[in-house]
Amino acid sequence: MTKPFNPAIRDFLEGRIWLRMHTPFPREEIDALIKGGHIDTIKGIESKPSFLNQKQHFCNRCENDDQTRFTTFYCAKCEGSCTYCRQCLKMGRVSSCTELIVWKGEKPEYSTDHTIAWQGTLTPLQQKASEELTQSQEKKVSHLIYAVCGSGKTEIMFQPIHKLLMEGKRVCIAAPRVDVILELEPRLRAAFPETKIEALSGGAKPAMEASHLVLATTHQLYRFRHAFDAVFVDEADAFPYKADATLQRAVKKAVKPGSPVHYVTATPSDKLLLETKRTGFVSIINRRYHGHPLPVPTFSPLWNYEKQIRKGKLPKKLIDWTEQRLMRNEPFLIFFHHIGLMEEAEPLFQLIDPRIRSVHASHPDRKEHVQELRNKELPGLLTTTILERGITIPNVQVAVVGAEQKIFDKGALIQIGGRVGRSVDYPTGDFILFHNGITYAMDEAKAEILKLNKGGVRT
Numbered sequence: 092m093t094k095p096f097n098p099a100i101r102d103f104l105e106g107r108i109w110l111r112m113h114t115p116f117p118r119e120e121i122d123a124l125i126k127g128g129h130i131d132t133i134k135g136i137e138s139k140p141s142f143l144n145q146k147q148h149f150c151n152r153c154e155n156d157d158q159t160r161f162t163t164f165y166c167a168k169c170e171g172s173c174t175y176c177r178q179c180l181k182m183g184r185v186s187s188c189t190e191l192i193v194w195k196g197e198k199p200e201y202s203t204d205h206t207i208a209w210q211g212t213l214t215p216l217q218q219k220a221s222e223e224l225t226q227s228q229e230k231k232v233s234h235l236i237y238a239v240c241g242s243g244k245t246e247i248m249f250q251p252i253h254k255l256l257m258e259g260k261r262v263c264i265a266a267p268r269v270d271v272i273l274e275l276e277p278r279l280r281a282a283f284p285e286t287k288i289e290a291l292s293g294g295a296k297p298a299m300e301a302s303h304l305v306l307a308t309t310h311q312l313y314r315f316r317h318a319f320d321a322v323f324v325d326e327a328d329a330f331p332y333k334a335d336a337t338l339q340r341a342v343k344k345a346v347k348p349g350s351p352v353h354y355v356t357a358t359p360s361d362k363l364l365l366e367t368k369r370t371g372f373v374s375i376i377n378r379r380y381h382g383h384p385l386p387v388p389t390f391s392p393l394w395n396y397e398k399q400i401r402k403g404k405l406p407k408k409l410i411d412w413t414e415q416r417l418m419r420n421e422p423f424l425i426f427f428h429h430i431g432l433m434e435e436a437e438p439l440f441q442l443i444d445p446r447i448r449s450v451h452a453s454h455p456d457r458k459e460h461v462q463e464l465r466n467k468e469l470p471g472l473l474t475t476t477i478l479e480r481g482i483t484i485p486n487v488q489v490a491v492v493g494a495e496q497k498i499f500d501k502g503a504l505i506q507i508g509g510r511v512g513r514s515v516d517y518p519t520g521d522f523i524l525f526h527n528g529i530t531y532a533m534d535e536a537k538a539e540i541l542k543l544n545k546g547g548v549r550t
């Protein structure tokens with residue numbers, strides 16, 4: 092006969108890998124459950140001897156094995172040399188003398204009663220993709236939804252997710268960017284009003300209950316292990332996920348062994364596309380939900396724009412484009428590759444209209460300014476690539492200054508163009524790439540948009 096325990100501890104720990112000393116429960120209760128065999132302990136950092144007296148470290152939380160991401164120091168607790176992992180440091184330090192805990196007792200019961208309250212209807216293409224996704228889930232193979240910007244990617248996931256929830260399965264939607272999670276949360280809560288949903292990003296506190304559907308930044312998945320029957324990675328091609336092997340490992344670690352990871356994006360990398368084709372299934376949606384084609388970029392040379400702006404002068408073409416938007420009362424976004432250059436340009440744009448503002452990732456008024464643009468209190472924004480995805484503003488017109496810059500790769504340019512013409516009322520708009528020389532990426536982006544538009548006519 093096992094002693095009764097606080098079920099909140101089980102519900103909290105199930106599927107997580109957590110620092111023993113930092114749970115929200117009394118230490119004695121955790122200790123008792125470890126003693127009673129309900130909780131397993133795992134060493135924070137494994138260190139194996141390697142050549143030349145060096146040690147090879149491995150972090151058991153984030154599975155980092157990049158030796159340059161470990162630091163060894165003199166630790167008062169160990170009274171000697173101790174190593175910690177810098178890769179997952181933000182989530183609390185894991186070091187040689189740290190213990191991690193995982194739940195291994197009886198599983199929580201997940202409800203099988205979930206309402207889906209979403210009232211919309213899927214287009215035939217969306218419906219097909221949704222069914223194909225369900226089939227892949229049943230076969231436990233990875234599925235890629237390759238759907239153009241504005242095709243209603245999230246809604247495609249609703250039915251497959253609902254089916255999983257009704258089977259008592261646990262589901263996660265992960266995205267590299269906080270903005271995407273913030274945008275998804277209210278939509279998922281509205282679609283599944285009775286489901287226990289937990290949204291985890293940056294400072295969010297984990298829930299004290301067994302959440303059924305978890306929305307999380309990919310970083311947060313460092314703290315999960317064998318938790319989910321399916322993980323959907325939204326915007327899988329976004330930074331930092333696409334360039335960070337430990338984040339990709341974290342996602343794979345978060346699913347139960349043998350369970351699939353699915354991907355949803357408008358701009359899959361060649362690697363992801365190939366991989367999924369090989370081991371799973373790809374659904375392609377090359378039509379926006381309102382049926383209109385994607386806006387095709389126009390290329391316009393803006394020779395030596397950087398020099399001119401640094402000298403305090405906006406190129407005439409850029410002034411003309413901006414004035415045209417103001418005259419027609421069209422909201423606009425102007426993308427820059429570099430914060431410094433954008434901030435030098437800001438006062439020059441304010442000579443055209445004093446309400447024009449700029450935003451970047453760590454700008455204190457970033458959210459407010461985007462809201463002001465939505466509310467038409469601002470006519471337009473200068474921005475870095477932070478607004479390249481996840482944002483919908485009716486009738487927005489888009490320009491890129493310096494489209495030849497490396498940061499504007501094919502994927503980024505397609506995402507930026509994807510901001511234009513999203514709403515049924517304004518299905519078209521201007522998408523202009525001001526450049527100092529046409530790049531391969533610009534040509535590729537244009538070619539892919541044209542190709543998608545052509546394919547779209549056939550369906």
Ligand SMILES: [Zn+2]
Pocket residue numbers: 150151152153154155176177178179180185
């Ligand atoms: Zn780590």
Ligand SMILES: [Zn+2]
Pocket residue numbers: 166167168169170172173174186187188189
């Ligand atoms: Zn130590």
